[in-house]
Amino acid sequence: MSTAFGSTRSNIGLHVGLMAMCLVIVLPPLWVLRTSLVPEPQAYSTSVMPGFTLDNYIALLTRNKFGVFYLNSVVVALGSVVVALPFAAMTGYAFARFRTGGRFARFLVLATQMLPPVALVLPTFAIFRATGLTNSVPGLILAYAAINLPFLTWILMGFFEGVPIDLEWAAMTDGATAWGAFWRIVVPVSLPGLAAAGVLGFILSWNEFLFALVLTGPSTQTIPVALASLQSSNGVQIAKVSAGVVLAVLPLVIASRFIQRFIVQGLTFGSVK
Amino acid sequence: MASIELRHVSKRYAPTVYGVRDVSLRIEDGEFIIFLGPSGCGKSTTLRMIAGLESVSDGEILIGGQAVNAIPPRDRNVAVVFQSYALYPHMSVAQNMAFGLKMRGTDPGLIRSKVDQAATLLGLTPYLDRKPAALSGGQRQRVALGRAIVRDPAAFLLDEPLSNLDAQLRGEMRLELVKLHRRLGRTIVHVTHDQVEAMTMGDRICIMRGGAMIQVGRPLEVYANPAETFVARFLATPPMNLMPAVLRGAGGDDLVVETGEGLALAVPSPYRSAYAAYRDKPVILGLRPEDFYEAPHASDWQPVPFTVVAVEALGAELVLVGQVGATGGVAPQKIAPPQEIAVRLSRHVVAEPGQMLTLSLDPNPMHLFDVETTRLIPRPAPGVPARRVA
Ligand SMILES: Nc1ncnc2c1ncn2[C@@H]1O[C@H](COP(=O)(O)OP(=O)(O)O)[C@@H](O)[C@H]1O
Numbered sequence: 044m045s046t047a048f049g050s051t052r053s054n055i056g057l058h059v060g061l062m063a064m065c066l067v068i069v070l071p072p073l074w075v076l077r078t079s080l081v082p083e084p085q086a087y088s089t090s091v092m093p094g095f096t097l098d099n100y101i102a103l104l105t106r107n108k109f110g111v112f113y114l115n116s117v118v119v120a121l122g123s124v125v126v127a128l129p130f131a132a133m134t135g136y137a138f139a140r141f142r143t144g145g146r147f148a149r150f151l152v153l154a155t156q157m158l159p160p161v162a163l164v165l166p167t168f169a170i171f172r173a174t175g176l177t178n179s180v181p182g183l184i185l186a187y188a189a190i191n192l193p194f195l196t197w198i199l200m201g202f203f204e205g206v207p208i209d210l211e212w213a214a215m216t217d218g219a220t221a222w223g224a225f226w227r228i229v230v231p232v233s234l235p236g237l238a239a240a241g242v243l244g245f246i247l248s249w250n251e252f253l254f255a256l257v258l259t260g261p262s263t264q265t266i267p268v269a270l271a272s273l274q275s276s277n278g279v280q281i282a283k284v285s286a287g288v289v290l291a292v293l294p295l296v297i298a299s300r301f302i303q304r305f306i307v308q309g310l311t312f313g314s315v316k
Numbered sequence: 317m318a319s320i321e322l323r324h325v326s327k328r329y330a331p332t333v334y335g336v337r338d339v340s341l342r343i344e345d346g347e348f349i350i351f352l353g354p355s356g357c358g359k360s361t362t363l364r365m366i367a368g369l370e371s372v373s374d375g376e377i378l379i380g381g382q383a384v385n386a387i388p389p390r391d392r393n394v395a396v397v398f399q400s401y402a403l404y405p406h407m408s409v410a411q412n413m414a415f416g417l418k419m420r421g422t423d424p425g426l427i428r429s430k431v432d433q434a435a436t437l438l439g440l441t442p443y444l445d446r447k448p449a450a451l452s453g454g455q456r457q458r459v460a461l462g463r464a465i466v467r468d469p470a471a472f473l474l475d476e477p478l479s480n481l482d483a484q485l486r487g488e489m490r491l492e493l494v495k496l497h498r499r500l501g502r503t504i505v506h507v508t509h510d511q512v513e514a515m516t517m518g519d520r521i522c523i524m525r526g527g528a529m530i531q532v533g534r535p536l537e538v539y540a541n542p543a544e545t546f547v548a549r550f551l552a553t554p555p556m557n558l559m560p561a562v563l564r565g566a567g568g569d570d571l572v573v574e575t576g577e578g579l580a581l582a583v584p585s586p587y588r589s590a591y592a593a594y595r596d597k598p599v600i601l602g603l604r605p606e607d608f609y610e611a612p613h614a615s616d617w618q619p620v621p622f623t624v625v626a627v628e629a630l631g632a633e634l635v636l637v638g639q640v641g642a643t644g645g646v647a648p649q650k651i652a653p654p655q656e657i658a659v660r661l662s663r664h665v666v667a668e669p670g671q672m673l674t675l676s677l678d679p680n681p682m683h684l685f686d687v688e689t690t691r692l693i694p695r696p697a698p699g700v701p702a703r704r705v706a
């Protein structure tokens with residue numbers, strides 16, 4: 044039939060278009076991957092694969108101590124989420140269920156996100172220097188936890204508002220305290236949301252540059268700072284930088300897989316009556 | 317084990333915004349009481365205040381004679397079944413049912429046997445390991461009920477538990493709930509907006525509107541003597557026919573109710589003195605659809621000319637909607653079209669739209685309501701003895 048034929052044709056057109064769009068998006072990251080696997084002298088060559096080597100990665104991990112920085116980044120990002128998430132959950136829940144703090148408290152939480160990070164980093168540095176927290180991994184964890192807290196609170200508040208209050212009422216008539224209802228019912232039911240928030244917080248910490256630059260020293264650097272320092276006075280070693288970028292992006296690729304699943308789960312759980 | 321008493325209980329959301337206003341009621345131990353009213357009338361709010369889930373703005377609530385205003389829900393020993401069922405989605409059916417006992421630190425072996433017992437009672441045994449998401453609506457409803465039963469509470473508070481079920485299942489569960497009440501003997505407060513549930517399930521009905529309690533009584537009492545036109549219309553389908561009328565003298569003590577449609581109904585003699593004060597005043601005449609018949613059965617029954625507008629053959633009975641009066645159509649001097657009334661006749665009657673019938677009206681169950689207050693004008697009970705099945 045002519046309509047079927049027409050729709051097949053437009054389907055083909057659609058797919059060609061989509062593939063073109065995908066190429067536009069995927070090509071630059073693929074080129075970075077390619078550059079990271081090419082010897083430094085041929086990095087700027089226009090041929091697709093002028094050579095193959097793992098030297099860039101090996102050099103990064105041995106000479107540039109990327110292993111240490113990688114570990115720093117993982118510890119700091121995970122640590123900041125572990126510290127911030129419980130507080131964010133409790134604050135978000137309180138905001139969602141009670142009138143705690145009123146509108147003003149909610150606005151304040153949001154307001155912290157409106158300040159440019161530069162305005163916060165210098166006071167933080169002053170405080171950290173006075174308390175001896177500069178150049179330490181725990182110090183950076185604290186700073187990131189503080190940065191994550193309002194953001195996670197806001198996300199979780201929205202999530203908890205979607206949890207039917209009947210569930211808590213049922214738990215409370217079943218013999219649970221308000222805290223028990225939160226801990227035994229709301230938290231387990233909200234696990235997808237908590238996980239999604241945790242992954243988002245992890246990504247936020249993982250990518251943070253300014254605080255890490257100001258608050259860390261040579262041994263406590265994180266990946267973004269280490270990447271930046273590869274652009275030294277004797278020029279940019281593009282192949283090595285590419286290898287660093289690939290390493291830096293790796294956890295985010297993994298995280299995005301998780302977050303997709305959790306966010307979808309989080310959005311659909313409301314239909315469970 | 318637990319009577320429930322509400323003393324001038326109010327719930328205020330803002331200084332002048334009431335969810336529930338000055339409700340006083342005593343529910344006896346073991347009683348099955350129905351809260352009936354349209355959506356938004358404060359039924360759920362009242363229930364939640366009894367459960368302790370919502371604070372009481374004014375007044376006092378007593379459970380088992382003890383004031384509970386300051387007692388948290390977990391210590392009130394009442395179980396709530398929510399309209400949404402509120403099953404814990406991350407727990408299996410068995411865990412859902414066990415949760416209340418677990419919270420109270422009951423011995424695990426005892427929990428298992430109680431859960432098994434309730435599951436058997438409700439036919440849930442095959443589903444004990446399933447999550448709520450994998451259950452049908454009716455099964456979820458049973459789990460919610462089971463979760464309440466397992467705890468053996470002093471009172472059950474049910475908030476529209478049947479409203480999410482299809483008609484057939486609702487009918488079955490109505491019966492099951494009544495049986496369950498007989499078996500457990502616990503106080504049950506059942507909230508509904510369904511008149512059939514209200515009429516058939518409870519010992520007493522408590523009718524609410526706009527946050528206030530309008531009438532409390534046994535179902536048939538309330539049906540026979542609705543305190544207000546609102547109750548008269550709300551409690552049955554089709555509702556009581558209400559017609560603006562005037563009460564006129566007709567020689568001596570005789571009174572006649574005249575409606576705008578030309579119906580002139582002689583007031584039965586036992587009611588005359590009760591209605592005397594309303595002579596020559598406007599009233600609202602209330603006649604139930606089932607007080608119309610196709611033929612007279614007693615000498616005081618009165619003929620009513622009736623023009624059929626619509627026919628609803630329900631199988632067991634025949635409901636006719638139509639106009640009182642011979643002509644049908646709109647009387648020229650009137651702006652409003654003549655009011656339609658519903659009559660309920662035997663299924664053997666054959667009628668078609670447009671047809672003119674002469675029906676027979678039993679005037680004894682009639683009621684008059686005050687035009688201003690819409691309240692029932694009290695009269696003596698009709699002298700007709702109730703018939704018993706031999
Ligand atoms: N938090 C609230 N703030 C203001 N009004 C409310 C609130 N909760 C309920 N109400 C009002 O109280 C009234 C009674 O509600 P509810 O008890 O749920 O009615 P029902 O269960 O009879 O349908 C409704 O008019 C509703 O709008």
Ligand SMILES: [Mg+2]
Binds near residue numbers: 356359360361475
């Ligand atoms: Mg309700």
